[in-house]
Amino acid sequence: MQTLDLGLIAAHLEGLEETIIHRLIDRAQFAANPVAYAPGHSGFRGAETESLFDLRLRHQEEMDALFGRYHVPEERPFHRDLPDARRRVQLPEPPLRIADLDVVNLTATIVADYLRFLGDLCASHDGADDGQYGSSVEHDVLAIQAIARRVHYGALYVAESKFRGAPDAFTRLVTADDRDSILGLITRPEVEERILGRVADKVDYVQRTANRQVRRLIRPDTVLMLYRDTIIPLTKEGELRYLFNRTPDGAT
Amino acid sequence: MQTLDLGLIAAHLEGLEETIIHRLIDRAQFAANPVAYAPGHSGFRGAETESLFDLRLRHQEEMDALFGRYHVPEERPFHRDLPDARRRVQLPEPPLRIADLDVVNLTATIVADYLRFLGDLCASHDGADDGQYGSSVEHDVLAIQAIARRVHYGALYVAESKFRGAPDAFTRLVTADDRDSILGLITRPEVEERILGRVADKVDYVQRTANRQVRRLIRPDTVLMLYRDTIIPLTKEGELRYLFNRTPDGAT
Numbered sequence: 001m002q003t004l005d006l007g008l009i010a011a012h013l014e015g016l017e018e019t020i021i022h023r024l025i026d027r028a029q030f031a032a033n034p035v036a037y038a039p040g041h042s043g044f045r046g047a048e049t050e051s052l053f054d055l056r057l058r059h060q061e062e063m064d065a066l067f068g069r070y071h072v073p074e075e076r077p078f079h080r081d082l083p084d085a086r087r088r089v090q091l092p093e094p095p096l097r098i099a100d101l102d103v104v105n106l107t108a109t110i111v112a113d114y115l116r117f118l119g120d121l122c123a124s125h126d127g128a129d130d131g132q133y134g135s136s137v138e139h140d141v142l143a144i145q146a147i148a149r150r151v152h153y154g155a156l157y158v159a160e161s162k163f164r165g166a167p168d169a170f171t172r173l174v175t176a177d178d179r180d181s182i183l184g185l186i187t188r189p190e191v192e193e194r195i196l197g198r199v200a201d202k203v204d205y206v207q208r209t210a211n212r213q214v215r216r217l218i219r220p221d222t223v224l225m226l227y228r229d230t231i232i233p234l235t236k237e238g239e240l241r242y243l244f245n246r247t248p249d250g251a252t
Numbered sequence: 253m254q255t256l257d258l259g260l261i262a263a264h265l266e267g268l269e270e271t272i273i274h275r276l277i278d279r280a281q282f283a284a285n286p287v288a289y290a291p292g293h294s295g296f297r298g299a300e301t302e303s304l305f306d307l308r309l310r311h312q313e314e315m316d317a318l319f320g321r322y323h324v325p326e327e328r329p330f331h332r333d334l335p336d337a338r339r340r341v342q343l344p345e346p347p348l349r350i351a352d353l354d355v356v357n358l359t360a361t362i363v364a365d366y367l368r369f370l371g372d373l374c375a376s377h378d379g380a381d382d383g384q385y386g387s388s389v390e391h392d393v394l395a396i397q398a399i400a401r402r403v404h405y406g407a408l409y410v411a412e413s414k415f416r417g418a419p420d421a422f423t424r425l426v427t428a429d430d431r432d433s434i435l436g437l438i439t440r441p442e443v444e445e446r447i448l449g450r451v452a453d454k455v456d457y458v459q460r461t462a463n464r465q466v467r468r469l470i471r472p473d474t475v476l477m478l479y480r481d482t483i484i485p486l487t488k489e490g491e492l493r494y495l496f497n498r499t500p501d502g503a504t
Contacts (some may be wrong), residue, residue, distance in 0.1 A: 015281070015466035022274035029267070044319075052339075056319065067296075067304075067386050081391070084298040087304075089386065101501050134319050134341065198461075206458040208296040209450075213265035 031130035034121040074153035149249035155238020283382035284374040318455035326405035407490020
């Protein structure tokens with residue numbers, strides 16, 4: 001979705017919440033399984049020193065790169081040494097002004113935060129290990145991709161939209177390197193509060209028909225914290241990076 | 253989950269419903285995009301004669317094979333010429349008695365049925381093509397894998413469980429090649445009705461907090477029909493195949 005209407009951007013971000021929540025709930029059906037994240041325990045022939053999670057993320061991104069995923073601005077990869085796309089992705093030119101999209105790439109922080117968050121996400125399991133390492137990392141990668149899409153879409157399109165709403169003010173503050181004032185301009189506490197409340201409500205609601213005897217539930221405040229401590233701050237960090245690296249109008 | 257308690261098997265199958273529903277809803281955020289399923293339109297260098305969907309499914313299964321997915325009995329692949337696992341998957345020996353799990357492999361029919369079903373699933377879009385081919389086939393593969401897991405898990409474990417509840421009757425009917433009587437023994441209309449009602453309710457419920465302006469909704473009866481016309485009949489077809497190919501007790 002390539003719009004610079006702030007209302008439509010916010011609506012698109014809202015529409016991504018369900019996918020994030022679905023994927024977190026699906027991941028939480030498995031235990032935290034710390035072994036899957038421990039380097040040297042992958043059991044993967046030829047890559048014994050890595051963790052199973054690292055291997056899965058790399059293989060997924062290599063496949064996705066072949067299919068052209070990273071030509072999409074909001075799809076930013078964790079790895080930088082990925083193969084070229086074998087597919088021509090025909091998308092309209094995005095209304096963004098940035099020479100290198102990976103200036104805004106926050107995937108490394110997203111992954112680190114997500115891995116810290118896993119213990120809380122999987123807290124409804126009796127033990128930390130159910131042996132389902134392959135399924136765990138498969139679902140991790142899907143959850144991380146959904147989170148990263150939300151962060152990078154927000155960072156890129158919200159920043160460009162807000163810039164166009166007040167180009168002189170942003171240009172002046174960027175020139176003055178006044179990060180705090182820019183952060184003030186791009187922060188809307190009432191919007192953040194509304195997102196947190198809505199996300200927690202959705203987590204509660206989408207699980208109400210699940211049979212608790214067979215389906216692990218996650219706590220609404222777990223996802224709320226992921227939004228509060230990771231998704232929202234990283235989106236704003238991405239907006240800052242975008243604004244500080246925005247190509248001036250008229251430049252090519 | 254490796255149990256032969258029919259109640260626990262049914263509970264596990266119920267727990268898989270949410271994942272199927274989540275993935276169908278996520279797929280339905282994109283248009284049907286028939287181009288992505290048309291051979292010769294992949295735009296994929298070196299594989300121009302295939303469809304983008306076929307390529308995605310093959311790449312996904314090749315990756316999953318490396319990670320050992322197909323060592324799990326209920327994870328059956330569409331492709332048969334997949335690479336060997338590079339990972340040793342340590343799972344307890346399943347309580348199944350079948351020499352070749354792929355006798356029960358119904359993935360080809362699942363894929364064919366799923367592709368026919370896509371038009372209904374994506375009916376809330378104004379047009380059939382939104383250009384999001386890569387995202388569409390990515391989500392297709394995830395949905396198909398969730399459906400296939402449900403069908404094959406049900407086929408294998410329900411059949412073995414029911415066999416053990418009446419080994420003499422099943423042995424006699426298999427010897428007599430009496431497929432209809434076996435189908436009668438493994439069919440429980442009241443259970444099927446309950447599943448259909450529950451699935452439709454879940455589809456309705458999990459979408460209630462979604463903002464209809466930004467999130468495509470799917471119709472409960474669409475998923476109900478997928479269960480009625482594909483998932484339930486194929487599970488029973490898999491049960492039949494299992495029972496006709498079951499290794500006699502005592503044999504190795």
